[in-house]
Amino acid sequence: MKTSGYAAGSLLTVADLPVAEIAAILAATDRIERMSDADRARMLAGRRIALLFYESSTRTRTSFELAAKSLGAITTLVSDKSSSIEKGESLKDTGLTLRALGAECIILRHANSGAPYLLAKATGLPVLNAGDGMHEHPSQALLDLRTILARVPGLDARRVDAKTLRGVTVVITGDILHSRVARSDAMLLPKLGARVLLCGPKELLPEDALGLGSAGNTGSVEIERDFDKALKQAQVVMMLRIQRERLAGLELDLGDYVARYQLNEERLMAGAPSALAMRLVMHPGPMIRGLEIAGEVADGPNSAIEDQVRHGLAVRKALLVRALGVGGFESVTV
Amino acid sequence: MSDVLILNGRLVDPASGVDAERDLLLRDGRVAAVEMPGALKGVKVRETIDAAGLVVAPGLVDVHVHLREPGQTYKETIATGTAAAAAGGFTSVVAMPNTVPVNDSVAGLEWMLDAARGACVKLFAMPAATFGSLGEEITDFHELQEAGAVGFTDDGKPVLQERVMRRALVAAAGIGVPVSQHAEDTRLTGGCSMNAGPVAFRLGLRGMTVEAEARIVERDIRLLRDIERQDGLRPHLHVQHVSTAKAMSLIRAAKAEGLHVTCEVAPHHFTLTDEAIGDYDTNAKMNPPLRNDSDRLAMIAGLMDGTVDCIATDHAPHALFEKEQEFERAPNGITGLETALGLTLRVLHKGQGMKISRVIGLMSAQPAGIVSLEGRGMLKMGSFADVVVFDPAAEWNFEAKRSRSKSKNTPFDGASMLGRVAYTLSEGRVVFRGQVDGLPGQQQPRSATFH
Numbered sequence: 132m133k134t135s136g137y138a139a140g141s142l143l144t145v146a147d148l149p150v151a152e153i154a155a156i157l158a159a160t161d162r163i164e165r166m167s168d169a170d171r172a173r174m175l176a177g178r179r180i181a182l183l184f185y186e187s188s189t190r191t192r193t194s195f196e197l198a199a200k201s202l203g204a205i206t207t208l209v210s211d212k213s214s215s216i217e218k219g220e221s222l223k224d225t226g227l228t229l230r231a232l233g234a235e236c237i238i239l240r241h242a243n244s245g246a247p248y249l250l251a252k253a254t255g256l257p258v259l260n261a262g263d264g265m266h267e268h269p270s271q272a273l274l275d276l277r278t279i280l281a282r283v284p285g286l287d288a289r290r291v292d293a294k295t296l297r298g299v300t301v302v303i304t305g306d307i308l309h310s311r312v313a314r315s316d317a318m319l320l321p322k323l324g325a326r327v328l329l330c331g332p333k334e335l336l337p338e339d340a341l342g343l344g345s346a347g348n349t350g351s352v353e354i355e356r357d358f359d360k361a362l363k364q365a366q367v368v369m370m371l372r373i374q375r376e377r378l379a380g381l382e383l384d385l386g387d388y389v390a391r392y393q394l395n396e397e398r399l400m401a402g403a404p405s406a407l408a409m410r411l412v413m414h415p416g417p418m419i420r421g422l423e424i425a426g427e428v429a430d431g432p433n434s435a436i437e438d439q440v441r442h443g444l445a446v447r448k449a450l451l452v453r454a455l456g457v458g459g460f461e462s463v464t465v
Numbered sequence: 466m467s468d469v470l471i472l473n474g475r476l477v478d479p480a481s482g483v484d485a486e487r488d489l490l491l492r493d494g495r496v497a498a499v500e501m502p503g504a505l506k507g508v509k510v511r512e513t514i515d516a517a518g519l520v521v522a523p524g525l526v527d528v529h530v531h532l533r534e535p536g537q538t539y540k541e542t543i544a545t546g547t548a549a550a551a552a553g554g555f556t557s558v559v560a561m562p563n564t565v566p567v568n569d570s571v572a573g574l575e576w577m578l579d580a581a582r583g584a585c586v587k588l589f590a591m592p593a594a595t596f597g598s599l600g601e602e603i604t605d606f607h608e609l610q611e612a613g614a615v616g617f618t619d620d621g622k623p624v625l626q627e628r629v630m631r632r633a634l635v636a637a638a639g640i641g642v643p644v645s646q647h648a649e650d651t652r653l654t655g656g657c658s659m660n661a662g663p664v665a666f667r668l669g670l671r672g673m674t675v676e677a678e679a680r681i682v683e684r685d686i687r688l689l690r691d692i693e694r695q696d697g698l699r700p701h702l703h704v705q706h707v708s709t710a711k712a713m714s715l716i717r718a719a720k721a722e723g724l725h726v727t728c729e730v731a732p733h734h735f736t737l738t739d740e741a742i743g744d745y746d747t748n749a750k751m752n753p754p755l756r757n758d759s760d761r762l763a764m765i766a767g768l769m770d771g772t773v774d775c776i777a778t779d780h781a782p783h784a785l786f787e788k789e790q791e792f793e794r795a796p797n798g799i800t801g802l803e804t805a806l807g808l809t810l811r812v813l814h815k816g817q818g819m820k821i822s823r824v825i826g827l828m829s830a831q832p833a834g835i836v837s838l839e840g841r842g843m844l845k846m847g848s849f850a851d852v853v854v855f856d857p858a859a860e861w862n863f864e865a866k867r868s869r870s871k872s873k874n875t876p877f878d879g880a881s882m883l884g885r886v887a888y889t890l891s892e893g894r895v896v897f898r899g900q901v902d903g904l905p906g907q908q909q910p911r912s913a914t915f916h
Binding site: 221243340 | 661663664665666667668669670744786789790791792793794
């Protein structure tokens with residue numbers, strides 16, 4: 132496996148995460164959730180976790196930070212705006228400095244795809260990828276999975292295996308090309324049997340995206356450019372943020388995009404058989420209301436957007452416990 | 466007495482069509498005799514090389530290397546780069562002009578070619594086609610040729626503007642040298658760090674398309690045709706490091722049409738694909754990038770059917786700290802001088818059944834012909850005593866840490882090689898002695914591998 136050579140407990144990609152490991156992370160998430168606050172705060176008491184953020188972030192950074200603090204860990208935030216990074220220090224040297232200061236785990240958000248691999252290799256520390264360029268956002272995919280398991284009717288959240296999401300179709304719509312969330316979700320969910328339909332215009336969704344699929348998966352990755360057709364087949368719809376500048380750069384007409392790809396109430400409900408009326412609406416944020424998603428849908432009964440944030444906090448606690456090799460993860464090897 | 470005898474070897478000299486046992490006498494930097502085995506017995510010389518079981522061939526010629534001097538001597542110097550060349554069996558290398566400052570003047574060229582730089586094999590240079598390689602105004606081709614230029618290029622960048630490229634081709638045609646083009650439409654590759662395709666998508670990296678290479682090749686071929694018709698000249702376009710099936714078929718068609726176009730392929734483009742990037746290995750990052758397997762196979766097809774004129778390494782050393790960066794920030798390029806022969810023999814000779822004489826042709830006589838190196842790339846009476854002696858059957862693994870180059874940025878660390886250089890002679894001087902198992906008097910390298 133390619134992750135050999137990186138510290139156990141690292142999470143750089145979901146691509147090589149075995150199903151059993153996914154199940155173990157979700158089981159630990161449940162365990163930690165059930166603990167008393169006092170017990171939980173002892174899990175990583177005094178352990179040192181560095182948050183290294185080269186990009187602005189609200190939910191991911193706060194989520195990891197609160198997760199670490201609730202486990203009793205000491206955290207320090209290093210951001211590119213107020214550190215030696217501004218003076219041109221390399222990622223390797225910043226990582227070595229954090230290690231020398233006693234960091235036992237680094238959570239990295241970086242604008243360059245693959246940066247977490249470099250940091251993990253340079254420091255030998257467990258590194259959690261909190262989003263790298265257009266590449267991946269593994270913790271987001273895990274929290275999305277937990278949200279789906281909790282909200283889609285008929286799924287057994289306690290049995291996580293290669294068949295758990297069999298029969299579940301997830302539509303991911305929008306700027307797939309630039310989305311690390313889409314990549315992680317499209318690589319993670321089909322491991323459990325989900326059918327992932329990627330949806331968007333070819334400028335934002337090249338055919339190359341089919342390479343996210345893997346022959347070893349029980350599920351699949353497919354492209355369906357017609358959003359309405361895709362929706363009709365789906366129990367879950369994930370919307371991605373659309374950046375106006377990107378559309379302009381690709382000479383896509385904003386009005387045309389909204390007409391074809393915005394998730395609004397009419398579209399969400401159209402032609403849905405009763406069982407699909409509770410089609411789950413997800414968005415990793417930040418969302419632009421009125422652009423890729425109508426405000427009513429974001430706030431409506433189908434929306435799981437706030438659930439996602441809550442599950443994010445829970446899953447990240449498990450990832451930190453795993454990274455530091457405690458709480459049932461003492462013998463984790465990746 | 467500077468004479469050297471090379472006895473009992475298998476002489477492979479594509480230029481004279483010889484592939485048979487011959488003994489060689491080298492005297493005063495030249496080939497003084499090529500005789501049947503035994504005929505030179507008794508000739509008194511300074512050194513006798515027993516080449517029994519080994520191939521004796523013209524020293525290899527690389528028309529595309531970056532030696533980083535002046536300006537970036539922390540990556541490589543002319544001395545270290547040519548030492549790596551010698552270790553790889555090369556006796557002539559052509560330095561690209563993207564030094565600091567850019568090699569675009571007679572003074573700069575003369576400085577580079579000066580013996581004081583310490584080149585241990587013959588150094589040639591292609592100065593910049595345009596001042597500062599800025600793509601605006603062509604340099605003084607005539608004056609630079611007088612000072613030793615063997616061609617012109619803005620390598621690292623394309624000559625993007627059509628009217629400038631046309632002017633360069635016309636000027637070069639007038640003095641009988643090639644314009645060597647880095648074919649990349651940089652208007653299509655901004656922010657790209659690898660080949661476009663499913664691997665780039667999965668890694669979240671922006672990809673360079675096949676079109677970005679093909680477009681420039683297509684345009685340059687059209688310019689050749691136009692110039693032949695309108696100006697009555699016959700310009701020579703050399704396409705550097707071809708990497709895509711599309712560009713290869715454009716070149717094949719242009720050759721069939723009778724235009725004067727030549728091209729090179731680098732070993733990494735016929736041995737590796739973009740999958741080699743793995744977990745963002747910056748030692749698999751170069752420009753043009755590693756492509757997909759059908760492109761790789763098209764490079765092999767072009768080599769086999771003669772569309773490709775030569776193998777060139779695009780030896781591009783970079784310091785470790787530069788490659789230990791985020792993939793998108795790391796510089797393009799890999800070293801190649803010490804792995805070219807071993808990879809080519811493994812993939813083309815052993816893998817594809819290409820005759821050793823053709824492999825040698827692609828790495829000596831043919832590249833020498835592209836840049837008109839007189840008396841090199843051949844082992845006839847009177848030609849330069851540039852010789853490589855290698856064991857064609859030796860299988861070994863390349864170790865980057867043993868490289869003579871100042872830099873170790875190679876994706877071939879630990880890769881298996883076929884064929885190992887035993888001796889490299891530049892103008893009659895032994896400039897490299899290899900370590901070949903079983904050769905009398907040779908040091909065995911094994912004991913040095915402890916660490």
